[in-house]
Amino acid sequence: MRTLRTAPTRRRGRTGLAAAAVLALATSCSLVGTGEDDPAAVESTDGGGATSEPGGEVVLLTHDSFALPDQVVADFEAETGIELTIRPGGDAGALTNRLVLSKDNPQGDAVFGIDNTFASRALEEGVLADTDDDAVAWPDGVEQYALPGDDEQRLAPVDNGNVCVNVDTSWFAENGIEEPESLDDLTDPAYEGLFVTPGAATSSPGLAFLLSTVAEYGEDWPTYWEDLVANGAQITSGWTDAYQGSFTQGGGKGQRPIVLSYDSSPAFTVAEGSDESSTRALLDTCFQQVEYAGVLEGAENPDGAAAVVAWLQSPEVQAALPESMYVFPVVDGVELPADWARFAERPTDPYEVDPAEVAANRDDWLREWTDVTTR
Structure with a gap:
């Protein structure tokens, strides 16, 4: 990858969390297996020697784009005895802020949707429980998406995708204009007034795009944004406004x-009936985005939360991700929908900014970005 250049909470200990997570990962395989194992009937042992079973209510905090088929959720609840309550709230940035502000009185048991642009803040603020000294056995392929520096595996990778500039190929063909290919091209007068992007301060893909420019231009990234704005780029509050409204x-x-x-x-x-897509992603403009799940520190039901996190890496959920949330699975061997295999081409060398760099500079970058784009 291309990298940077220049209700009242009963606080509980984490003693049994690692065991619960390992148990949950083992039993999640039965969700699509022979059905001979009943996860709800398997007991885990906490640090005091008592036994506990997955079950009870688990409150999962998510971003607004979380979606899975009702049947997948129902099957999980039936096989584990867990009652899953899903509480969405904003995008990845808003979700992370929500966790930080409520860390002394967490509003849920587990979280899904923290991405690699905000993960460092969640870890630094201590909102996530770790797995003690026992490594959780993630499914094959997941380890490559582990967050650097997260040695306690507090964040479990669930899905990935790349934030990329997309173009309407049919529009360019009809207007006889050559399609852009790079970040530099977006500032070319030939493309004046043609680009729309969600803002970095209000949208996780917008922040990912800002990080792409930081990775490409180093300390000169503000100049690039000045040129982009001068070339008529439109900035919206979120992806929906940009894609569904302006594209x-x-x-x-x-x-x-x-x-x-x-x-x-x-x-x-x-x-429908076509064998071609009318758009394409510019693969030299992409920033890899990984979404994670974790158990919240102080969760009321940490064992159930660990089972939910493991379930999000299960074959059933991983197979549902592309058509439910338009993201790629992180587990090896998951079959993609036919259109994805053909049209969702992936970059071989996406931009990347080290999480430590993001943590150290995110607020300053966002302040400067806001200043540049609102002059």
Whole structure:
């Protein structure tokens, strides 16, 4: 990868969390297996020698884009005895802020949706429980998405994708204009007024795009943004406004044929009966985004929360991710939908900024970005 250049809470201990997580990972395989194992009937042992079973209510805090098929959730609840309550709230940034502000009185047991642009803040603020000294056996392929520096495996990778500039290929063909290919091209007068992006201060893909420019231009990234704004780039509050509202291939009557979206987006712009997508991702503009799940420190039901985290890495959930949340699974061997295998081309060398760099500079970068884009 390309890297940077220049209710009242009963606080509980974490003694049994590692064992619960290992148990949950082992039993999650039975969700799509022979059915001979009953996760609800397997006991785990906490540090005091008592036994406990997965079960009870687990409150899962998520971002607004969390979605899984009802049947997948129902099967999990039936097989584990867990009552899963899902509470969405904002995007990855808003979710992380929510966790930090309520860390002394956590509003849930588990969390899904913290991404690698905000993960360092969640870890630094101590909102996540660790797995003590016992390593959790993640499924094959997951380890490559582990957050650097998270030695306690407090954040379990669940899905990944790449935030990339997308273009409406049909618009460019109809207008006889060559399509852009790079970040530099977006500041070219040939593309004046054609680009729309969600803002870095209000959107996790917007922040990912800012980090792409930091990785590409180093300390000169503000100059790039000055040029981008001068070239008529539109900045919206979120992805929906950008893609569905302003993009020519979105759901509305947009007028801009260049948009910040994802590497998976072209798989969803294939007209019925067609064998071609009307959009493509510019693979030299991408920033890898990984989403994580974890057990909250002070959770009321840490054993159940660990089972939920493990379930999110299970084959059933991983297989549902592409069509439910438009992201790629992290587990090896999960079959992708046919359109994804053909049209969701992935970058081989996406941008990356070290989480430590993000943690140290995020607030300053966002302040400067806001200043540059609102002059």
